[in-house]
Amino acid sequence: MSEVLPQLDELLFSSVEGVLVESVEVTDTVVRVEARTTARRAACPECGYWSGRIHGSYLRFPRDLPTAGKLVVVSLRVRRFVCAEDSCTRKTFAEQVPGLTRRFGRRTERLRSTLVSVGLALAGRAGALMTDAFKIPVSRNTLLRLIASLPDPVTATPRVVGVDEYAQRKGRIYGTVLVDVETRRPIDLLPDREAGTLAAWLAERSDIEIICRDRAPFFAEGATRGAPQALQVADRWHLWHNLGEAAEKCVYRHRGCLRPTSAQPEEPQEEAEPTASSPWPTGHRFAERTRAKHATIHALLGAGHSKRPVAGSSA
Ligand SMILES: [Zn+2]
Known part of the structure; x- marks a missing residue:
């Protein structure tokens, strides 16, 4: 031997x-x-x-x-x-x-790196099944923990950065997500959506040329303070969203201008109610109720309620 x-x-x-x-x-x-x-x-x-x-x-x-x-x-x-x-x-x-070896490690480094590769390719559940087949069985939570413990990849300072909010805990806690708009990859998460937090993050990256954001005042203030050199633009999604809301409000304000015509197209009658005093044809009451319900739902969501109770209350 x-x-x-x-x-x-x-x-x-x-x-x-x-x-x-x-x-x-x-x-x-x-x-x-x-x-x-x-x-x-x-x-x-x-x-x-x-x-x-x-x-x-x-x-x-x-x-x-x-x-x-x-x-x-x-x-x-x-x-x-x-x-x-x-x-x-x-x-x-x-x-x-x-x-x-590493401190407190119960696996050799090469076993650890193999498990990390499996986890990155297949994630928790499928990865755990595969480790069984490889005779190195671990739970899916172990695979996920190994991935979570990897160091963050080094990212270059983006030229165009997108700023938006993200929600945790069913919409009760908000943070800020930062995206490299040119590579379309998220690059960082901030724990809140305060102007000071965003400003501090931007101040460390003086090469940023364009900030693409929604119109929230805390993002506007943070971007102005943290990156005064950068051009601020509204992102496309929020532009369309705001335009849609403005158009809806405008149409709603001018609903009195609308009059029934002599040749109304047929409307679904099953949801209609008697409308003796309404200028609207019966079918349009259904559309009106749908719009009112839509506005209520968005008011509740805007007030921070999560989708499940909103769905229950508006059903
Ligand atoms: Zn020492």
């Missing part, structure tokens, strides 16, 4: 430095690899002090990628070093093996 061990080192830990395989035990379902670290010193994660004073050692059991259809568990002996830096709050620290 002793001649084989160096080859196992090369096979199992070729991309990792400072790990020595001491033995390999194979059962029907599990490959257990006993290994130990060999680095002479380690850096304190708190202050960066390099220490060679060993305080003690203990075993870790990180799960690894499967091999030959069997689970692989590494039984890794790691050491705890003494940090001699006076100003450091840590007295001792455990060594980590770059590329193999």
Whole structure:
């Protein structure tokens, strides 16, 4: 076995430095690899002090990628070093093996990155099914947690930024979403929709040339304060939305100008009510009620009510 061990080192830990395989035990379902670290010193994660004073050692059991259809568990002996830096709050620290372990990690880095790849490709539920097939079963919540713990991708400062609000907690909490309009990708979320928060975000990005936003006063103020160099424009959706609302109000105001003509087209009668004193034909009462219900629904939504109770009250 002793001649084989160096080859196992090369096979199992070729991309990792400072790990020595001491033995390999194979059962029907599990490959257990006993290994130990060999680095002479380690850096304190708190202050960066390099220490060679060993305080003690203990075993870790990180799960690894499967091999030959069997689970692989590494039984890794790691050491705890003494940090001699006076100003450091840590007295001792455990060594980590770059590329193999991380603090509190129960999986090797290569198993972790494989699971992350599965999660990114398939998300939680389908990804969890696939990890079963790969003999590295984890729950869908574990996959989602691994994805959530990834660092945010580095994004370049956009030239044209879109600013809009988003809702949490069924519409009771609002934040601000920022979008790179040219790549159509969201680039950041702010926890509220305050002018000061938006202004601070914009002030750190002086290359922004155009801000595309809705007409909310807090966004207008934030954009003016945070990016005075930028041109502010209204976004297309809000322009159409506002135009639609204005047209509806205008038509509603001038409803008295409308008179029934002699040749009215046939209207659905099933919802009509008696209209002895109304200038409207019976079928138009139905349209009127629909408009009134529409306005009520939007007033309730605008007041912050969520869709479910609004649907119940307007049914
Ligand atoms: Zn330290």
